[in-house]
Amino acid sequence: MSFSVGIVGLPNVGKSTLFKALTKRQVDIADYPFTTISPNVGQVAVPDRRLKEVAKVIKPKKVTPTIIEFVDIAGLVKGAHQGEGLGNQFLAQIRNCDAIVQVIRAFGENPQPQQEIEIVKLELEMKDLESKEKENLLSKKPVIYLLNIDQKAKFDPPPVKYLEINLKDEAEMVDLSESEIRELGLKSQLDQLILACYNILDLITFYTVAGGKETRAWTVKKGSLAPQAGGKVHTDFEEKFIRAEVISWEKLVEAGSWQKARELGWIKTVGKDYQLKDGEVIEFKI
Numbered sequence: 001m002s003f004s005v006g007i008v009g010l011p012n013v014g015k016s017t018l019f020k021a022l023t024k025r026q027v028d029i030a031d032y033p034f035t036t037i038s039p040n041v042g043q044v045a046v047p048d049r050r051l052k053e054v055a056k057v058i059k060p061k062k063v064t065p066t067i068i069e070f071v072d073i074a075g076l077v078k079g080a081h082q083g084e085g086l087g088n089q090f091l092a093q094i095r096n097c098d099a100i101v102q103v104i105r106a107f108g109e110n111p112q113p114q115q116e117i118e119i120v121k122l123e124l125e126m127k128d129l130e131s132k133e134k135e136n137l138l139s140k141k142p143v144i145y146l147l148n149i150d151q152k153a154k155f156d157p158p159p160v161k162y163l164e165i166n167l168k169d170e171a172e173m174v175d176l177s178e179s180e181i182r183e184l185g186l187k188s189q190l191d192q193l194i195l196a197c198y199n200i201l202d203l204i205t206f207y208t209v210a211g212g213k214e215t216r217a218w219t220v221k222k223g224s225l226a227p228q229a230g231g232k233v234h235t236d237f238e239e240k241f242i243r244a245e246v247i248s249w250e251k252l253v254e255a256g257s258w259q260k261a262r263e264l265g266w267i268k269t270v271g272k273d274y275q276l277k278d279g280e281v282i283e284f285k286i
């Protein structure tokens with residue numbers, strides 16, 4: 001199961017442009033297909049320098065990054081909680097997401113970022129008031145505010161923490177080669193957004209090396225125990241968990257190989273109550 005982030009906002013603010021830029025861009029890790037599960041859901045690799053460093057040591061046939069799922073949700077209009085526009089469908093899709101990225105217009109004539117934030121906030125709160133279930137509330141989901149800028153428009157910055165990205169530029173970069181991007185002096189800002197989603201969901205990354213065949217990154221909630229992490233890899237690793245061998249990615253890279261790290265006594269054996277730390281490499285024993 002991957003963690004999912006819903007892209008929301010008023011109509012014509014750049015939601016689909018962001019979705020296109022996120023799901024079509026090339027990733028410089030071999031053998032990782034961008035899988036579009038359905039027309040409005042895409043899986044995006046989490047940028048991770050540590051994975052590349054671990055792979056250099058392990059030299060596997062395959063390197064697989066961890067992913068976050070992005071859902072391109074229909075534009076919200078005022079009155080969505082009463083079913084206006086695609087209101088009910090829109091709000092049901094958000095309920096299935098772990099977090100929200102709200103795209104806000106900060107380009108063209110007279111942008112009103114604060115007003116857009118308030119409209120979406122109100123619609124989510126109104127829908128929650130109607131809802132019989134008081135868990136999984138829409139208005140309590142973590143939100144990242146993304147201002148879609150054009151470097152020309154003047155606007156009052158909203159009183160919230162936000163990212164600024166020119167989504168038109170990002171979408172155009174998708175169709176350029178790496179050398180063209182370098183020649184034009186362009187630099188994608190999307191990694192910032194992906195990592196912000198990762199952080200707001202309170203996630204950590206761990207790595208498996210599959211006996212040298214595949215180096216792979218996995219995502220779990222901060223505070224997960226070793227058997228829970230094992231369950232991400234295979235149900236047997238959770239149900240039949242006996243112990244695990246663990247080393248920090250830095251120590252593994254320093255040692256230069258798993259075998260050398262073992263000789264140096266840097267690999268520790270842990271039990272069922274071990275709480276995984278961000279950046280650890282782990283081998284499960286059943």
